[in-house]
Amino acid sequence: MVGIVTYGSYIPIYRIKTAEIARMWGDNPEHPEKGLGLFAKSVPAYDEDAATIAVEALRNALRRKNIPGEKIGAIFVGSESHPYAVKPTASLIAEVVGAYKAHAADLEFACKAGTAAMQNVYAMVKAGMIDYGVAIGTDTSQGQPGDALDYSASAGGTAYIIGKDEVIAEINHTVSFVTDTPDFWRREGQRYPSHGGRFTGEPAYFKHIMSAARMLMEEVGTKPEDYDYVVFHQPNGKFPYRVGKRLGFTKEQIKPGLVSPYIGNTYSGGTPTGLSTVLDIAKPGDRIIAVSFGSGAGSDAFDITVTDEMENFNKDAAPKVWDMINRAKYIDYATYLKFRRMIVEVD
Structure with a gap:
């Protein structure tokens, strides 16, 4: 394990x-x-x-x-x-x-x-x-x-x-999906990043998260209803619900790990912090799927099961x-x- x-x-x-x-x-x-x-x-x-x-x-x-x-x-x-x-x-x-x-x-x-x-x-x-x-x-x-x-x-x-x-x-399995999608970048010496407007949503965030999530569920043999919680990268308060609906997840599965409405987009801290929020309330046997997104672009997906050791933690x-x-x-x-x-x- x-x-x-x-x-x-x-x-x-x-x-x-x-x-x-x-x-x-x-x-x-x-x-x-x-x-x-x-x-x-x-x-x-x-x-x-x-x-x-x-x-x-x-x-x-x-x-x-x-x-x-x-x-x-x-x-x-x-x-x-x-x-x-x-x-x-x-x-x-x-x-x-x-x-x-x-x-x-x-x-x-x-x-x-x-x-x-x-x-x-x-x-x-x-x-x-x-x-x-x-x-x-x-x-x-x-x-x-x-x-x-x-x-x-x-x-x-x-x-x-x-x-x-x-x-x-326990981390049961993890997969990644990556393409060269120029939705967001910052060149050397520039103080602020630029974003590619129309690339930000469909070709970037939604395509990569959906591809990684589907790949993970196919490889481990699960369906959306097999999970107690789902954590998506949260650049705002709306994208996670939209991508979750497309994949077949419910608002009840998404809401416990969605904190961006109150703290914004913490970038590299986004998905890890959403997962941390879920672990704060998770019980033994709970199953979690977590899918990140990084511009440029790629997604990592994790299938996680909370163990009995959580009772002693x-x-x-x-x-x-x-x-x-x-x-x-x-x-x-x-x-x-x-x-x-x-x-x-x-x-």
Whole structure:
């Protein structure tokens, strides 16, 4: 049995309401969420970045179950907002937990870099190369002021420790689907990403998630009704419901893992955090399908079964996702720009 041994998430405490963003840009401030299904998004504080978010998420995972650093054989950090262009985030994580013999690397594949990290660690544990590995999806995503991404690009992350002992959620199978679909990109030296408009929905998000989900269910011999929960990448509050309906899933299966309406699109942290939200409430025997999406474009899909070990797992040793959502402190647009370093103080 190979799967999740412990997990933890971190969401910055600060939020900005989409109505506040709409007020600044002359859009309808009454119901801006009608377009994207987003009410608010998380905002990293002035001293937070993808690395600090990754550290906090992993510390929450270790609060629930301590794994000594010398037993961690791999650390993969997926993000499209690593704080350094040339300097790994993974080595910082290794230092924090004392995993000095770990295989460490940063991954980038838009919003699916976190699930790619999970696949890499899963494969290494299954192959017997390591006892435990850390996979993290973390981002402080960027959106140009006034752009549609300004309403959704947020911050957050989730860490998983994957191993063979005391597994709380077994990873039964995983698959990927990938094509060269140019729906979203940022060239070297550009501060903000660009998006391909009409490519974003049908050729990108929907095609890849549906292809990966169908491939997974075909290979494991399941149907939508076999799952208690389904987690899709959540760039907004509407796409997951739309793709779920096309695949035959119900709103009741999707809603427990859908947190983007309250924290925005955490990019590489999106699907891992949605899965974390489900694990916060899952019981032994529950079956989960999780499907990520990363622009450029690709999807990773996982078939997961919660084990009896979940009964002995101390979820309350660290904040649950909804604990962090509910502690929100709302800020205005000027403070948001300051925190995101779009404006600076002058002495």
